[in-house]
Amino acid sequence: MKESCVSFTTLGDYISSFYNENKQFLEANYPGISLGRLKLELKNFCRILDSQFDDIYISENKGVIEEFLKKVKLGIPLEYISNRSFFYRSSFYINENVLIPRSETEIMVEWTAEYIRKNRLDHIKIADIGTGSGAIALSLAGEIGEIDAEIIASDISEKALDVARANKFFHRYRYPKTVKLKFQQSDRMENIPGDLDIIITNPPYIKENADLSEVHGQVHSFEPHLALYLKDQDYDNWFKTFFDQAQKKLKNGGLFIMEGSELHLERLKDILGEYNFGELELIKDYTDRYRFLKGRKNG
Numbered sequence: 381m382k383e384s385c386v387s388f389t390t391l392g393d394y395i396s397s398f399y400n401e402n403k404q405f406l407e408a409n410y411p412g413i414s415l416g417r418l419k420l421e422l423k424n425f426c427r428i429l430d431s432q433f434d435d436i437y438i439s440e441n442k443g444v445i446e447e448f449l450k451k452v453k454l455g456i457p458l459e460y461i462s463n464r465s466f467f468y469r470s471s472f473y474i475n476e477n478v479l480i481p482r483s484e485t486e487i488m489v490e491w492t493a494e495y496i497r498k499n500r501l502d503h504i505k506i507a508d509i510g511t512g513s514g515a516i517a518l519s520l521a522g523e524i525g526e527i528d529a530e531i532i533a534s535d536i537s538e539k540a541l542d543v544a545r546a547n548k549f550f551h552r553y554r555y556p557k558t559v560k561l562k563f564q565q566s567d568r569m570e571n572i573p574g575d576l577d578i579i580i581t582n583p584p585y586i587k588e589n590a591d592l593s594e595v596h597g598q599v600h601s602f603e604p605h606l607a608l609y610l611k612d613q614d615y616d617n618w619f620k621t622f623f624d625q626a627q628k629k630l631k632n633g634g635l636f637i638m639e640g641s642e643l644h645l646e647r648l649k650d651i652l653g654e655y656n657f658g659e660l661e662l663i664k665d666y667t668d669r670y671r672f673l674k675g676r677k678n679g
């Protein structure tokens with residue numbers, strides 16, 4: 381990481397120069413990074429208005445700018461630096477206790493909202509297992525319209541649930557009053573009440589040894605391992621327990637939909653079929669890879 385010896389007076393010039401001098405480091409550690417994105421995150425971090433950005437004098441904000449750039453030089457994901465991540469139609473508070481929500485997960489939210497609309501479901505009970513920041517539960521809450529719905533957002537981690545609770549507060553005007561959001565700490569579905577219509581989940585699904593080479597260094601270094609990894613030798617059994625709980629907690633005909641790894645979803649589909657689920661299907665993401673598994677509990 382290079383240090384600039386030129387002294388700049390305005391933030392716009394300074395950040396452009398920082399970006400150009402450290403382009404290689406930034407591109408290696410921040411896939412898809414652009415100058416605009418770096419400016420946006422710095423602006424959020426320093427709480428600077430858009431119109432002021434290029435003209436602002438560095439001397440007025442030196443401490444906070446240096447704090448930001450110090451974190452960038454460590455390769456910390458921008459979302460953890462600014463405590464903010466965009467998902468679906470809105471912004472979520474995040475910290476190091478939760479996964480940074482990924483855009484491909486939006487497909488599962490879209491798919492499930494469409495399923496609810498198409499089947500004209502009302503009076504429904506949904507569980508989001510491994511809710512993390514609450515991005516799935518809250519986005520779904522804002523997407524399903526004024527139907528009578530209860531959404532249980534659950535996680536094994538109390539620290540993650542605190543983040544989801546904060547997002548419930550920030551999003552309180554974004555979903556109708558007919559939708560009730562509750563939180564429940566649970567290992568998979570152990571503490572989740574039954575009679576569910578839908579289970580939606582983005583669980584940890586990377587094998588901690590066999591799949592490690594597929595994981596970007598920045599993800600491994602900074603995102604919570606509890607959110608990412610399962611032990612290789614426990615992998616199938618972890619899902620067998622989950623699927624068994626799921627079939628016991630779902631109503632007949634209820635939907636189970638999960639995100640997973642394209643390396644393992646085909647096998648998990650067969651396993652799900654052993655737990656009283658039919659209409660099994662793998663769904664692709666926008667890059668044409670099979671990333672989601674859905675099934676319905678046999679009636």
Ligand SMILES: C[S@@+](CC[C@H](N)C(=O)[O-])C[C@H]1O[C@@H](n2cnc3c(N)ncnc32)[C@H](O)[C@@H]1O
Pocket residue numbers: 478479480481482485509510511512513514515516534535536537540566567568569582583584585606607608
């Ligand atoms: C891949 S992250 C998904 C987070 C969020 N739903 C999202 O899509 O951005 C997996 C989440 O599952 C939680 N988790 C890990 N093991 C769990 C378990 N045994 N039971 C319930 N949740 C678990 C983690 O704490 C983490 O929040």
